[in-house]
Amino acid sequence: MVVEEAEKRLQIADYVVFALTLAISLGIGLYHAFTGDRQRTTKDFLMGNRQLRTLPVALSMLVSFISAVLVLGTPAEMYTRGTLLFMRSIGYGFACLISSCLFVELFHRLNITSSFEYLEHRYNSRLCRLVAMISMLIGSILYMGICMYTPSTALEAVTGFPLWASILASGLIATIYTTLGGMRAVIWTDVFQAGVMIAGMLAIVIQGSIEVGGFTKIWNLNKAGGRLIFFDFNVDPTQRLSIWSTVIGGMISAIGTFGCGQASVQRYCALPTLRQAKMTLLLNIPFLLIVNILAALVGLTVYAYYADLGCDPLKQGYISNSNQLVPYFVLDVLNYPGVNGIFLAVLFSGALSSLSSSMNSAAAVTWEDLLKRFLHHISEDKKALITKLLVIMYGGIAMVLAYLANNLGGHVLQLSLSVSGATVGPSLGMFLLGALFPCANAIGAFVGAVLSSALMLWLIIGANLNSNRTPTLPTSTANCSVLNATSYFEIDSYESRGLTYDFSMTFSPPEETNPIGVLNKFYSVSFLWYATIGSFATIIFGLIISLLNGEVI
Numbered sequence: 001m002v003v004e005e006a007e008k009r010l011q012i013a014d015y016v017v018f019a020l021t022l023a024i025s026l027g028i029g030l031y032h033a034f035t036g037d038r039q040r041t042t043k044d045f046l047m048g049n050r051q052l053r054t055l056p057v058a059l060s061m062l063v064s065f066i067s068a069v070l071v072l073g074t075p076a077e078m079y080t081r082g083t084l085l086f087m088r089s090i091g092y093g094f095a096c097l098i099s100s101c102l103f104v105e106l107f108h109r110l111n112i113t114s115s116f117e118y119l120e121h122r123y124n125s126r127l128c129r130l131v132a133m134i135s136m137l138i139g140s141i142l143y144m145g146i147c148m149y150t151p152s153t154a155l156e157a158v159t160g161f162p163l164w165a166s167i168l169a170s171g172l173i174a175t176i177y178t179t180l181g182g183m184r185a186v187i188w189t190d191v192f193q194a195g196v197m198i199a200g201m202l203a204i205v206i207q208g209s210i211e212v213g214g215f216t217k218i219w220n221l222n223k224a225g226g227r228l229i230f231f232d233f234n235v236d237p238t239q240r241l242s243i244w245s246t247v248i249g250g251m252i253s254a255i256g257t258f259g260c261g262q263a264s265v266q267r268y269c270a271l272p273t274l275r276q277a278k279m280t281l282l283l284n285i286p287f288l289l290i291v292n293i294l295a296a297l298v299g300l301t302v303y304a305y306y307a308d309l310g311c312d313p314l315k316q317g318y319i320s321n322s323n324q325l326v327p328y329f330v331l332d333v334l335n336y337p338g339v340n341g342i343f344l345a346v347l348f349s350g351a352l353s354s355l356s357s358s359m360n361s362a363a364a365v366t367w368e369d370l371l372k373r374f375l376h377h378i379s380e381d382k383k384a385l386i387t388k389l390l391v392i393m394y395g396g397i398a399m400v401l402a403y404l405a406n407n408l409g410g411h412v413l414q415l416s417l418s419v420s421g422a423t424v425g426p427s428l429g430m431f432l433l434g435a436l437f438p439c440a441n442a443i444g445a446f447v448g449a450v451l452s453s454a455l456m457l458w459l460i461i462g463a464n465l466n467s468n469r470t471p472t473l474p475t476s477t478a479n480c481s482v483l484n485a486t487s488y489f490e491i492d493s494y495e496s497r498g499l500t501y502d503f504s505m506t507f508s509p510p511e512e513t514n515p516i517g518v519l520n521k522f523y524s525v526s527f528l529w530y531a532t533i534g535s536f537a538t539i540i541f542g543l544i545i546s547l548l549n550g551e552v553i
Contacts, residue, residue: 017341018348021196022173025352028192029177029185041380045182045387046113046364047270052187054276057267058283060190060357063197064263066291067354068151068347071197074292076322078299080314080472082229083222084241088250088528089292093285095251099259100281106435107265108277114368115265115431122434125442131449132427133369136262139423140358141394145401147354151347152402154327167402170348174355175395179388183270186356193349200346201294204326207334208301212308221304226473238524240470245528253531256424258284260431262361302329310479355398363390425534426452432535433542440546448542456534462523 043049077085107115116136120129152166177185212218222228232242239245258264258281268277302325306312313319319328330343367387375383426449433440433448525533 011337011340013337014339014341014344017338018344021345021349022169022352024192025189025349026173026177028189029179029181032181032185032188040384042113042367042383042387044184045384046360046367047266048183048187050111050270051272052184052267052270054271054279055283056187056191057271057276058280058287059194060187060353061258061264061267061280062284062287062291063190063194063350063353064267064357065257065354066194066197066288066350067147068154068350069147069354070291070295071201071298071346071350072150072154072323072326074295075299075302075326078227078296079303079325080322081241081470082227082473083296083300084229084232084243085246086292086296087230087243087246089289091247091250091252092254092288092292094247095254096258096281096285096288098251099255099264100278102435103255103259103265103431104268104277104281105274107260108269108271108274112269113266114365115260115262116365116369119430119434119445123440123442123445125446128430128442128445128449129369131446132430133365135423135427135449135453136365137362140262140362141397141401142423144355144358144394144398145405147351147358148398148402149405150323151344151351154324154347155344164403166348167399170351170355171395171399171402174352175359175392178356178359178395179391183266183360186360187267189356190353193353196342196349197346198291198294200342200349201291201298203339203342204330204334205294205297205301207336207339208298208305208329211333212301212304217308218301218304221307222300225303225307225475227300227303237526237529238521240526241528242526245526249526249528249530249532252428252535253424253528256428256531256535260428261424262365263357266361266364298326302326305329305333307475310476312475312477312480315475316477316480355395359391359394359398362394363387366390423456423534425456425531426538428531429535429538429542433539437539437543437546440542441549443549444542444544444546445538447545448538448540451541452534452537455537456530459522459525459530459533462519463525463527466520466523 074085107118110118110121112118114133116129116132119132120126148167148170152163152170155161155166156163177189181189209215209218212221219228230243232239233244234242235244236242237245264281268280271277271280306329313328313332314322314325319325327343327347330340334340334343364387367383367390371386372383375386429452430445430449433445
């Protein structure tokens, strides 16, 4: 089947389901705009008057970081490179446990709105607070653009729905309900969208397994295709994935997100008791596992179907990149009235949840860390209005970046994790430096964060300019109706490189044969180590500078 045929498959029922999802999300925002205190104070708008409930906050925290990037990127990873990335679920579990013990009690007792308030208290330095805030804002803005672009480009590729229209629709709706309803609207739309995403992925797995012939056949086809890769103990940090980078690297990155990330801190500090705050993170351990299992099963199901068919749509050229595999599969195979609409709802629910959370948290830190000290004398109504205008501003910036992201291409999951890891690392390092090392001072924290950020910028630029593309696992086009042997997608396959493959559970991709110098080794470090490098660099530089200088700025 070619893409043009798939474009004809969206039916009225699909658009109805999709539109209903967007309308409900908007309706929740409108409801909270006209109930309670009507978001007339910054405390209500940004923190829900610190009277939120445990389960909704836990689900909101979950979907704030389970975006369309995961819905598309994780299945694409399973399809093209196997299941090793799934092992980061173990790291995420440890991260939630550590964050619950280390950070929640610290931040909740301080009764803060911005996580960076702690840095000013700890180091007695406003400069440290601002540096960490700027790093967080850069990461959040870039992440918002990626989250909005991801479902839009996939939708355009397989349905013909214009990219600009998708970006505009998701961006405007998320901005409107976040601006009108504040934190309460963000939390309850997240709960609704969590249900949509889990139900949608479950529907794809169940119906897809029926089409393939059952879970046993899916497992056997993936095993025969070498996709079941769970344990690779190679200690080489330049290898794209290993058990060490997925578990340890994933854990440190997730600590930066769930422990001291602004969106998480803002949520668990909005709960009335410390016990409830800790419970939100502990609940995320099973929640994250369930969602990652579902996303992995989607990828394994898609691979099993096309492996059994003997026609890889990616290599054949029916789609242009791996991020379009799942939407193509839904349109190609699960062509039932409303099912395609459910999948569209899943994609855009992921985008909306991440967008609203990021916009709300970006507005919170901009107000608390930057503007509040200059505008503290104005009325509460005006303060609330300013925070709402900040949400609108960040929503507009995100839409612009989503359009610009069209020039990036590549694997959205890797891109998202790279950006997150690179910006989370230096910020996490400042928190750990202050919490674990009493000798650390403001000069050390500030210089350490700046040097670490410069190091991460150097690493990202170098990695992109000197990228060594790792090969993907082999697929077949033997049964495709028209074999396109010259398709450029084959440059990513083992077959096109003349490589052989041993179908074993402990498979690890062969190393690149190009000579690699010291700098290229540095540029080739796995993206999953970025947060670890950034945080440890901040701690090491910070300790050295602190020991050399005892003064506080």
